[in-house]
Amino acid sequence: MELKERYDNFIGGEWIAPTTREYRENLTPATGQPFCEVAHSAPADIELALDAAHAAKDAWGSRSPAERAAVLDAVADAIEENLEMLAVAESYENGKPVRETINADIPLAVDHFRYFADAARAEEGRISEIDDQTYAYHFHEPLGVVGQIIPFNFPLLMAAWKIAPALAAGNCTVLKPASPTPWSILKLAEVVGDIVPAGVLNIVNGPGAEIGRALASNKRIAKIAFTGETVTGRLIMSYAAQNLIPSTTELGGKSPNIFFEDVMAADDAFLDKAIEGLVLYAFNKGEVCTCPSRALIHESIYDGFMARCLERIRAIKQGHPLDIATMIGAQVSTAQLEKIEGYVKIGREEGAEVLIGGERPSLGAELDGGYYYEPTVLKGHNKMRVFQEEIFGPVLAVTTFRDEAEALEIANDTLYGLGAGVWTRDGSRAFRMGRAIKAGRVWTNCYHQYPAHAAFGGYKSSGVGRENHRMMLEHYSQTKCLLVSYDPNPLGFF
């Protein structure tokens, strides 16, 4: 893989040095060592990107759906051709295991562009017959230029989730990657930079307090999309309110993963799947908005089921993210690592029992400088802080329930409502629970699957809006109504 010493912003199809001429070291969580420098931009660089996007928007917005779809398909093909390189870049910069990026993050990003290419071509307006001489024709038109702020946990996949629908609907975008992960998206831009017309995709790196704010509050964007925490979510929505533009926000969760007693009715493939379903809290080292971070287990199976799960957790191999055998890598930053340590300390102080983990591992040699934390399970009850606050690390809070009613009560006793999991062999119960849980995505007898065409988004404090579905084309479009009268006669008022 080509690795330059420093990386500029990607604006108007060119690599442009930041107006500040300043760069910041970019670290790998694997060892804590810097490996390149990335632009440390100022609000003026956001303005340059918006200039480029506005210059491109009319031509891009007037391309036929087939032409736009061809561009998105070509982006998907280019990512696929560079799958291994992008998977390695994503893993090295974020700390997530490369076996996840090879098998999940990058293939899902490829599929996302293909999905929206197809969805854009299949899109059609609606005609309302008001009466036999009056018709309302509804057209989708692009919003124009949108702003998109990407989180650090899935830098490429979350970028794909945001870029694909925006471009498919005929918009140009200015993207601000997360500060800990500014680089893999630039490697993506190297791969697709010649495919996407100049100015349609623009990427500016720098501090959120300056350029994130300059983008989100800018009068020259027609929509802002954000994934992150709650106060910034409120900020984004207040900027949008001030500019009278739409916003979508995805703000995290504390997702319950519920295991009913019939999970243990047989020792079969389904039980094996359910055990893995619990252990998925360690996927992407727990840095997932939908991390199944609260396991609710029926009291009659708790001892046996948990013993099987702990056995599976003990078998998790922790190590360098680029080792294909590694199952859990490094947290994204020292700030995340400190936060996780802080929460495990809080959990211990409030009386939670540490069933496994609870320490930083010593992995030896260069990895001791990395940001690793052991997969951890805390047993307690739902009123504890470790059951209420999003830790964003490989820390599972586990408790038991007596019956279905109590499981539902505990599941919904949270400020958030992004994801949930229900595991049972009883289809009726699965359906009842799925409908009653206040969350935007209820995985039923599965978890952590993110196929395109399955809407994703939050209830309650988990944000406003949906992603990952063709309905996004509407979220990135204006609705134009032509109300046409074929009646030659006047109304008769004047």
Next chain:
Amino acid sequence: MAQAVTATPAALEVISRLEAAHGPLVFHQSGGCCDGTSPMCLREGELPPGPGDVHLGDVGDVPFYIDADQYERWGRPEFVIDVAPGAADSFSLEGTVQVHFVTHTP
């Protein structure tokens, strides 16, 4: 009674530097994804407190707010604002000087 929110001398020093650069400030305790559960330091007026926010006190002369539901769920802890090296990924102003505020609840 102990104060609901205080700050370490190191945090107060960063706060006064940020005040000199940006003018009056406000803290909002965050929650949720990514950098959630960090105290967000914003320009005063950037995010006016809403009807669901509680004013827990001031650090230096900077007011500190938290969402009332969040405060209850956290069990009404005492907050100590501290500072740690390295910029966090957020709209919080201290990122511009390569540190990040953290909330301790002793």
